[in-house]
Amino acid sequence: MTLFIIKRLIALVLILFVVVTGTFFIVRFSKGGPFDKDRKLPPQIEKLILAKYKLDAPLGTQYVGYMKSLLKGDMGVSYRYLNRSVNEIIGQTLPVSMTLGAVALVIALVLGVSLGSYAAVNQNKLGDVGSMVFALFSISIPTYVTAPLLILLFCLIIPLFPVGGWGRPSQVILPALCLSLPYIASVARLMRTSMLEVLNQDFVRTARAKGLPEREVIFKHALKVAILPVVSYAGPLAANILTGSLVIEEIFKIPGIGPFFLNSVTNKDYQLVGGVVIVYCMLLVTFNILVDIAYTFLDRRIKLS
Amino acid sequence: MSQRSQSLTMIAWGKLKRNKAAMASFLFLIVLALVVIFGPMLIKATWGYTYNSGSDLQYAAPNSKHWFGTDIHGRDLMVRVLKGAQISLMVGFVGALVSLVVGVIYGMVSGYFGGKTDEVMMRIVDILYSLPRLIFVMVLITVLDEIFANWLFKNNFQSMASYSKIILLFVGLGLMEWLTMARIVRGQVLALKERTFILASRSLGASPLRVLFSHLLPNLVGVIIVYLTLTVPVVILEESLLSFLGLGVQAPHSSWGVLISDGAKIINPVKSYWWLLVFPGVAMSLTLLALNFLGDGLRDAFDPRQQK
Numbered sequence: 204m205t206l207f208i209i210k211r212l213i214a215l216v217l218i219l220f221v222v223v224t225g226t227f228f229i230v231r232f233s234k235g236g237p238f239d240k241d242r243k244l245p246p247q248i249e250k251l252i253l254a255k256y257k258l259d260a261p262l263g264t265q266y267v268g269y270m271k272s273l274l275k276g277d278m279g280v281s282y283r284y285l286n287r288s289v290n291e292i293i294g295q296t297l298p299v300s301m302t303l304g305a306v307a308l309v310i311a312l313v314l315g316v317s318l319g320s321y322a323a324v325n326q327n328k329l330g331d332v333g334s335m336v337f338a339l340f341s342i343s344i345p346t347y348v349t350a351p352l353l354i355l356l357f358c359l360i361i362p363l364f365p366v367g368g369w370g371r372p373s374q375v376i377l378p379a380l381c382l383s384l385p386y387i388a389s390v391a392r393l394m395r396t397s398m399l400e401v402l403n404q405d406f407v408r409t410a411r412a413k414g415l416p417e418r419e420v421i422f423k424h425a426l427k428v429a430i431l432p433v434v435s436y437a438g439p440l441a442a443n444i445l446t447g448s449l450v451i452e453e454i455f456k457i458p459g460i461g462p463f464f465l466n467s468v469t470n471k472d473y474q475l476v477g478g479v480v481i482v483y484c485m486l487l488v489t490f491n492i493l494v495d496i497a498y499t500f501l502d503r504r505i506k507l508s
Numbered sequence: 509m510s511q512r513s514q515s516l517t518m519i520a521w522g523k524l525k526r527n528k529a530a531m532a533s534f535l536f537l538i539v540l541a542l543v544v545i546f547g548p549m550l551i552k553a554t555w556g557y558t559y560n561s562g563s564d565l566q567y568a569a570p571n572s573k574h575w576f577g578t579d580i581h582g583r584d585l586m587v588r589v590l591k592g593a594q595i596s597l598m599v600g601f602v603g604a605l606v607s608l609v610v611g612v613i614y615g616m617v618s619g620y621f622g623g624k625t626d627e628v629m630m631r632i633v634d635i636l637y638s639l640p641r642l643i644f645v646m647v648l649i650t651v652l653d654e655i656f657a658n659w660l661f662k663n664n665f666q667s668m669a670s671y672s673k674i675i676l677l678f679v680g681l682g683l684m685e686w687l688t689m690a691r692i693v694r695g696q697v698l699a700l701k702e703r704t705f706i707l708a709s710r711s712l713g714a715s716p717l718r719v720l721f722s723h724l725l726p727n728l729v730g731v732i733i734v735y736l737t738l739t740v741p742v743v744i745l746e747e748s749l750l751s752f753l754g755l756g757v758q759a760p761h762s763s764w765g766v767l768i769s770d771g772a773k774i775i776n777p778v779k780s781y782w783w784l785l786v787f788p789g790v791a792m793s794l795t796l797l798a799l800n801f802l803g804d805g806l807r808d809a810f811d812p813r814q815q816k
Contacts, residue, residue: 214635218635218639222639225644226644226647229647229648229651230647230651339797339800339801339804340793340797342796342800343741343793343796343797343800344789344793344796345745345748345749345752345768345792345793345796347748347749347752347765347768347769347772348768348772348785348789348792348793350772351771351772351785352785352789355782438637438638439637439638441638442637442638442639442640442641445640446640446642446643446749449753450749450752450753453753454772464643465753465754465755468646468647468650468755469650469754469755476647479643480640480643480644480647483639483640483643484639484640487638487639487640488635488638488639490638491638
């Protein structure tokens with residue numbers, strides 16, 4: 204177990220190194236710098252600005268310098284948001300995005316697993332067909348269509364929730380629900396297939412034969428095995444929710460990391476792009492290690508080595 | 509009475525024909541393709557609108573002359589939805605084809621050579637699966653767009669320069685979605701390569717390349733068709749997501765994502781121009797639904813475990 208974690212941590216460092224290097228060179232590769240404006244700056248001033256942000260050194264030196272400061276945990280200064288460091292921007296916006304993402308992830312997993320199990324237990328009955336049609340619809344209708352429609356319905360026509368903003372619990376519910384909708388569906392479909400397979404296995408038959416009530420057979424015995432594919436899907440799921448939250452933050456005007464990231468991409472704010480990519484990758488890889496560990500607790504046949 | 513043994517593809521087709529939802533979707537997609545190709549011409553011939561011709565009729569609700577209404581510049585929404593469909597569908601299909609080529613080659617190599625190679629290659633796929641690939645694609649497309657557009661402009665492809673982003677979308681989104689294909693193909697190859705016909709071919713001295721492309725590939729056609737159908741809607745969704753965020757298709761071109769984004773911006777309590785969101789949204793959702801139904805149907809049809 205310890206060996207496994209150490210191995211994965213080494214892999215984490217390697218992945219981050221590749222990702223950071225890749226991002227650094229791809230972004231620098233682009234034409235024009237972050238300070239290109241329509242109005243040409245006097246050369247002296249331009250030189251001073253470039254020197255201030257250490258953009259005047261050769262590319263190799265810039266890269267080494269960037270990597271060195273990263274090791275110290277310093278992701279540099281934003282080129283666009285004056286006098287704000289990347290650490291500061293991420294520190295302020297990431298908790299918002301994380302809250303939204305975590306709520307959405309929990310909703311997707313809980314509702315998805317329940318819906319999928321329900322469909323499997325009632326195979327080919329109305330409930331099953333209904334759930335799966337719902338699932339197919341929510342996978343096919345993108346969040347940026349459902350979200351404005353839900354705003355129209357629940358905020359403007361029936362004023363249940365505020366239109367946007369952040370801070371109160373009631374402002375989390377609708378965006379988190381919109382964000383998780385397609386993933387509820389994917390989890391439900393995965394869960395249904397897996398549950399159907401498990402319900403035909405011998406240990407479930409044994410449990411039934413011993414006379415356990417159906418509820419206990421499903422919740423105590425079948426669920427624990429059937430949930431395994433969902434657990435391994437949790438990694439990609441988290442990655443998708445993170446990207447999906449960019450859209451939701453735009454629509455609901457949530458002050459998360461999304462709007463900053465989108466601006467930084469179009470504005471060539473290299474440091475901020477790099478910082479966000481690093482933080483995203485770090486979060487996801489760590490989450491995946493946790494998922495792998497959780498897996499062993501659910502499936503005792505697997506030993507991490 | 510003796511019967512000729514049916515090929516796997518024939519059996520699959522027979523099963524697909526019995527699946528009503530999949531067949532309805534298939535028909536819908538054919539009709540959609542025809543409407544999307546010929547619709548704009550017909551509208552131009554009947555009413556004289558093109559997708560960029562403005563008029564004084566700002567925000568007209570759907571009526572007999574503008575079936576889908578008009579937008580802020582008085583442009584007919586129906587032409588714009590159909591023109592947007594051309595771009596969205598093209599990005600979807602070409603992107604899926606790119607992912608197919610990459611995924612099939614990667615999966616075949618990984619599965620065929622096995623051992624350490626396979627382990628490393630699949631580990632890479634696992635890692636990529638759990639990283640925010642769309643974020644990378646966003647950065648990549650935005651950065652490369654300027655360079656590529658400039659290059660096109662300088663090398664006498666002026667007329668193509670406005671397409672640079674769309675071409676980059678093909679490649680970028682294709683490179684994002686090959687992972688599933690690679691995994692599935694690898695699994696199939698692992699099972700197939702133990703079969704005697706492969707052994708026979710190898711013992712006759714066939715090179716790995718020949719075994720892969722003339723013996724293994726034909727046996728993979730089923731899974732490839734299934735996952736191609738299931739990748740198209742994913743790519744269409746991603747293209748529209750990027751366009752919605754303003755990082756994808758840009759004027760003068762438009763796509764479903766662009767139209768939905770325009771429509772979503774003007775949802776407000778005072779006056780809602782619902783048609784601007786609903787028509788492109790419904791067009792796109794129906795298409796994705798049909799592709800998903802067809803893909804699911806194909807998967808069931810090609811699945812030997814579901815043999816009756």
